[in-house]
Structure formats: C-alpha cells, structure tokens
Amino acid sequence: MISYDCDSLYAHLGSVIKQKKTMTGPDKNTLFPLExxxxxxxxxxxxxDPKIKVGDYTYYDDLEDVQNFKKNVKYHFDFTEDQLIIGKFCMxxxxxxxxxNGANHLTDAITxxxxxxxxxxxxxxxxNKSYPTKGDTIIGNDVWIGHNATIMGGVKIGDGAIIAANSAIVKDVASYSVMGGNPASLIRKRFSKENIEQLLKLQWWNWDxxxxxxxxxxxxxxxxxxxx
Incomplete structure (x- = not known):
C-alpha cells in the first residue's frame, strides 16, 4: 500500500496551480488583476457604455478610484454619435x-x-446646421498615456505611441512616436523606420x-x- 504525505502533496499541487496561472498570464476578465x-x-x-470600446489587458491606474475613468470621458453625450475606441495592452x-465631440461649438459663425x-x-x-465633429477617438494598441494628459475628440493615436504626462494631444499621433507638450509635438520616434514597420506587421498584441x-x-x- 502506498502512503502519501498530504502536506507535501498539497504543497506540490499548489505549486503546479500557481505555475499554470503564471504561464497563462492574468485573467483578462477580472476587474482588479493585482491582488x-x-x-x-x-x-x-x-x-x-456601448460607445466606449476597450481591448483586452488595457489597464487604467487611478490615484484615488478607478471609477474616475468614466468621469474623465467628458462631453460624451447620448445625442453624439462618436465613440471612444481603445486597443489592447494600453496603459x-x-x-x-x-x-x-460633444464639447464642440461653432467656430466659423459670428458667435x-x-x-x-x-x-x-x-x-x-x-x-439646417450642425455642430462640428471629428469622428471617433481611436487609441491603438500598446499605447502609454501619462498622468494628466488630455486627448481631444477625433484624435487617432497609433500603435506603440507614448504620450508624456500633462500633454495635450490635438492631432493624430503616428505609431511608435513619443509626444509631449501643450499642444504636444514629436519628441522622437521610439525605433527606426524599418523596425517600426516590422513591429506593425508583427502585431504582437493579437497573438494567442x-x-x-x-x-x-x-x-x-x-x-x-x-x-x-
């Protein structure tokens, strides 16, 4: 008859479960991934909100309460049709x-x-008039947006871009660009043109x-x- 050391067995099973969990990454369907x-x-x-779409593993880090994110999507009224679309693995x-776009006013009128x-x-x-709109606001994949940055309506930020803290993004941002300032301007490209092209083809965020x-x-x- 074979006897088992229960404590050792449970410890081994716990190790296996922990390893399996680690090797598959965190659960993308959990709200708070950090215990x-x-x-x-x-x-x-x-x-x-059906007008806000967010990809897997994108996280929001708030100094007070993560519910603040909803308050920070401003002028997104029911009667406006624009969407906020955020890709995967954003920070x-x-x-x-x-x-x-609900914040927009007429700019070519007398008032x-x-x-x-x-x-x-x-x-x-x-x-017979309409308020101006620039369409959906689209944030690519693997985009890092720093503290207190402001993203204007209709802006498109490419994959792999970095937005410095306190920046105001008023126009489209190319992939793998580092932007900073108010209004933001290009600080540098993260990689060479050839490597950026390779990374955009790689699209690692879409891997299993x-x-x-x-x-x-x-x-x-x-x-x-x-x-x-």
Whole structure:
C-alpha cells in the first residue's frame, strides 16, 4: 500500500496551480488583476457604455478610484454619435481626460454660443446646421498615456505611441512616436523606420496569450530576433 504525505502533496499541487496561472498570464476578465490593489483595473471590465470600446489587458491606474475613468470621458453625450475606441495592452494613467465631440461649438459663425441647447425659441439657431465633429477617438494598441494628459475628440493615436504626462494631444499621433507638450509635438520616434514597420506587421498584441507569455522576456527587450 502506498502512503502519501498530504502536506507535501498539497504543497506540490499548489505549486503546479500557481505555475499554470503564471504561464497563462492574468485573467483578462477580472476587474482588479493585482491582488489587494483596487486602484488599477483592466478597463474593459469596468466599462458599461456601448460607445466606449476597450481591448483586452488595457489597464487604467487611478490615484484615488478607478471609477474616475468614466468621469474623465467628458462631453460624451447620448445625442453624439462618436465613440471612444481603445486597443489592447494600453496603459492609461490617473487623470487622463478624453474630450469628446460633444464639447464642440461653432467656430466659423459670428458667435460660438450654443443658443439651441437652451430651447425656448433658441432651438431655431441650429436649423439646417450642425455642430462640428471629428469622428471617433481611436487609441491603438500598446499605447502609454501619462498622468494628466488630455486627448481631444477625433484624435487617432497609433500603435506603440507614448504620450508624456500633462500633454495635450490635438492631432493624430503616428505609431511608435513619443509626444509631449501643450499642444504636444514629436519628441522622437521610439525605433527606426524599418523596425517600426516590422513591429506593425508583427502585431504582437493579437497573438494567442500563450505565445505572448512565452515571449514576455523578448517583448521587454529590444532584440526583435529574440521573439519566437
């Protein structure tokens, strides 16, 4: 008859379970991926607005409360049609604001005052007119947006871009660009043109999570040939 040391067996099983969990990465469907830390969330699991779409593993880190993210998507009214679309594996810091198209006023008229919203006869102000819009605000994959940055409505930020803290993004940002300032301007490209083209073809964020897990060491390095 074979006897077992229960304590050793349980310890072994615990080790196997922990290893399996580690090798598959965190659960993308959990709100708080860091145990005992409620100020960083996988954003997709927080959002309940159909006009905001967020990819897997994108996180929002707030100094106070992750619910602040909803308040920081500003002027996103029900009657506007624009969407906020954020890709996978993005990193969004505290106090990042998205100024949606509902904030827009007329700029080529005698006055930019929004008479129509007050009614009582002023609604005629916008007959046969419409407020300007720049379309959806689109954030690519693997984008890092620093503390207190502001993203204006209709802006498109390419994959792999970095937005410095306190920056105001008022126009489109090319992939793998580092932007900073108010209004933001290009600080530098993260990689050579050839490497950027290779990375955009690679699209690592669309890999199976097991392949990403196998390559986490390579992905945090700078040798493209090390990726398997």
């Amino acid at each position: 005992h830390h409620k100020k960083l969330c996988f954003l997709k699991n927080l959002i309940d 969004i810091a505290s106090d990042v604001s998205f100024i949606m 930019s005052y929004p008479f129509a919203i007050f009614g009582n006869g002023w609604e005629q102000a916008m007959e 999570i097991k392949k990403i897990t196998r390559n986490v060491s390579a992905l945090t390095g700078n040798d493209l040939s090390a990726i398997r």
